[in-house]
Amino acid sequence: MALIGFVANYEDLSTDRGYQFRFRCDKCGNGYMTQYKASTLGMAQSLLNVAGSFLGGMGNFGNAAYEVQRAVGGKVHDAALAEAVEEARPSFRQCTKCGKWVCGEVCWNAKANQCEECAPDFHEHLASSQAQAKADAAREQLQSAARAVNYTEGVDLSADAYVAASTAATNLQARKVTCAGCGAALSDAAKFCGECGQAVPKPGPKACGKCGTMTESKFCPECGTKI
Numbered sequence: 001m002a003l004i005g006f007v008a009n010y011e012d013l014s015t016d017r018g019y020q021f022r023f024r025c026d027k028c029g030n031g032y033m034t035q036y037k038a039s040t041l042g043m044a045q046s047l048l049n050v051a052g053s054f055l056g057g058m059g060n061f062g063n064a065a066y067e068v069q070r071a072v073g074g075k076v077h078d079a080a081l082a083e084a085v086e087e088a089r090p091s092f093r094q095c096t097k098c099g100k101w102v103c104g105e106v107c108w109n110a111k112a113n114q115c116e117e118c119a120p121d122f123h124e125h126l127a128s129s130q131a132q133a134k135a136d137a138a139r140e141q142l143q144s145a146a147r148a149v150n151y152t153e154g155v156d157l158s159a160d161a162y163v164a165a166s167t168a169a170t171n172l173q174a175r176k177v178t179c180a181g182c183g184a185a186l187s188d189a190a191k192f193c194g195e196c197g198q199a200v201p202k203p204g205p206k207a208c209g210k211c212g213t214m215t216e217s218k219f220c221p222e223c224g225t226k227i
Contacts, residue, residue, distance in 0.1 A: 006089065006092075009025075010023045019037045020033065020034055020036045023084075095114045097115075
């Protein structure tokens, strides 16, 4: 039998029942599996094993079939491999520069008659570069547009404003209303304690939410904020 010349990157999936092979692209690893081909000897051995079981093992048919397969199995296997190679060969191309066998659909540059690793497809790279350039430009434009928006307009970032806000927060925290009798927390509008029923005294001055000034007025006398 003549030498079988094809990819070294393949898997032998054959069993004692039949032959099947998977060939892979040397570049991307995509695989092509050949059609399963049943083994005549494997089927014959199965029939002999069944017959032997009916005859109580007389005649040692299973061992006889195994010996027959050992004698000619190598040639049958080689023939099956050669047939599988011819089945898969149209799906591959061999690069004249590096010698690799690659898949014709993804990794072959037909214009250069070489694999795309040795001769990259200019149009594919151009399309990819254009898409990347558009994505980079869109990202840059979004960032520029975001930087152009004044997100701090109307926000007082001075040190005095920070101190005033901190003071107001502290005063509001201290204003928590509790029952004088049992200490239960009360809402600002509560007139009686929900826990013990004690009357809640009329609230005194309120703290301004902006500067923290205590006042009974509707507007803060310091900053004019509505209370």
